[in-house]
Amino acid sequence: MKTIVVTLLTFFAAIISAFAQDFQGMAVYESKTSTADAKATLAGNREITPEMQKMFEERMKKMFEKTFVLNFDRNASIYKEEEKLDAPGQGGGMRMMSNMMGGGGTHYKNVKEKIFTVDKEFFGKEFLVKDTLPKLNWKLEGETKQIGNYLCFKATAVRPVSQSDFRNFRRKKEEEKKDDKEVVKEEKKEETKTTNFMDGWEMPSEVQITAWYTPDIPINQGPENYWGLPGLILEVTDGKTVILCSKVVLNTKDKKEIKAPKNGKEVTQAEYDKIVMEKMAEMREMNQGRGGRGGTQFRIGG
Numbered sequence: 001m002k003t004i005v006v007t008l009l010t011f012f013a014a015i016i017s018a019f020a021q022d023f024q025g026m027a028v029y030e031s032k033t034s035t036a037d038a039k040a041t042l043a044g045n046r047e048i049t050p051e052m053q054k055m056f057e058e059r060m061k062k063m064f065e066k067t068f069v070l071n072f073d074r075n076a077s078i079y080k081e082e083e084k085l086d087a088p089g090q091g092g093g094m095r096m097m098s099n100m101m102g103g104g105g106t107h108y109k110n111v112k113e114k115i116f117t118v119d120k121e122f123f124g125k126e127f128l129v130k131d132t133l134p135k136l137n138w139k140l141e142g143e144t145k146q147i148g149n150y151l152c153f154k155a156t157a158v159r160p161v162s163q164s165d166f167r168n169f170r171r172k173k174e175e176e177k178k179d180d181k182e183v184v185k186e187e188k189k190e191e192t193k194t195t196n197f198m199d200g201w202e203m204p205s206e207v208q209i210t211a212w213y214t215p216d217i218p219i220n221q222g223p224e225n226y227w228g229l230p231g232l233i234l235e236v237t238d239g240k241t242v243i244l245c246s247k248v249v250l251n252t253k254d255k256k257e258i259k260a261p262k263n264g265k266e267v268t269q270a271e272y273d274k275i276v277m278e279k280m281a282e283m284r285e286m287n288q289g290r291g292g293r294g295g296t297q298f299r300i301g302g
Contacts, residue, residue, distance in 0.1 A: 024073045024255055027232065028247040029223045033064040033167045034240040064167070068243075071256040072221045072232075075112040078258050079223055080105070108260040109133060111220045111227050117260035122276060128264035129272045134159060136209070136228050145212065147234045147245065152212035155229055160206050162269065164276040167241050168203055207239040217250065 067082040109116040111133070120127045141154040161168045211222070213231040222233025223243050234245040267275070 023250075024071065024252055024258075025217070025219075025232075025248065025250045026252050026256075027070045027072070027223075027234075027245050027249075029068045029070060029079075029243050029245050031066045031068060031223075031241060031243045033242075068223060070221070070223055071252075071258055072219065073258055074219055076108065076110040076258045077221050078256070079107040079109075106261045107224060108258070109221075109225060109227065110260075116225055119261040119264050120272065122272075123279060126264035127272055127275070128261065128266045129269055130260075130266055131269040133227060134225055136226070138211070138228055147212060147214070148248070150214040150216050150234060150248070152214045152234055153231070155211045155213060157209045157211075158206055159209055161204055161239075163203060163273040168207060168239055204239070210237040211235065217248070 068079055069082060070077055070079045072078075105119040105121070107116070107118045114133045115130070116133050117128065117130045120129055136157040136159055138155045138157045141156060143154040145152055145154075209226075211226060211229060211233050212235040213222070213229040213233045215231040217232035218230065219232050220227055220229065222229070223236060223245075226233050226236050226238075232248075234248075236243045
């Protein structure tokens with residue numbers, strides 16, 4: 001009898017182990033980044049007609065509202081934007097902007113090895129960003145809320161901002177603190193300038209994150225580079241961006257191959273950030289060299 005019990009326990013342990021190894025799930029996320037700052041900048045520019053503003057807002061919506069699919073197992077995941085056909089005239093340039101706004105490419109992360117890999121396109125060049133996963137010092141809060149069928153718990157953290165992620169740009173605080181006389185002077189200067197969307201913008205040095213995770217799905221995963229909580233992350237508010245899960249499927253029949261992308265010049269995250277910022281500085285200098293008008297101006301930090 002004892003032998004039979006041991007045999008059964010061994011058999012069930014093997015089944016559980018096999019299930020754990022074969023386990024895979026899929027989650028769909030809707031990502032939206034606030035465009036309030038951009039709209040305010042456009043509205044304050046006298047050179048932009050209502051028709052131009054409408055066109056800009058439509059393009060911003062496409063760049064700042066995206067759908068992603070996360071395929072995951074217990075150790076690794078791939079996070080990728082839902083594929084859509086490019087509209088006429090929106091080829092490489094729009095893809096590059098999509099990369100700078102959090103979209104494009106395949107985002108792979110392995111929480112067991114604590115590494116991530118993501119392929120990026122920037123000015124026609126392919127890059128393969130490989131680095132260690134950022135460590136997020138989560139503070140587990142007591143609040144709960146329901147997301148779909150799952151009870152979720154709140155966690156917060158503060159993280160440094162990636163300089164190549166343009167979703168984090170915000171209007172300069174100095175602009176908001178100017179007195180009325182300075183604002184009038186600035187408006188008069190603007191009348192002699194060409195359209196310059198980036199004037200008066202800056203990148204913060206860090207950002208507050210609020211995440212909602214569910215212990216009902218006990219895996220250390222989430223969208224993008226969010227991880228490190230005792231359950232799947234179903235919602236993230238990161239600065240001006242909100243990422244919300246709209247669908248979860250566990251034990252999917254259609255198994256996906258979860259592996260890191262391989263194409264592109266291999267760089268670290270810091271190296272890629274430097275490449276992007278140096279290129280933006282180069283573009284600013286080129287524009288200033290044409291008469292100092294329309295230069296792209298922004299700052300990092302603060």
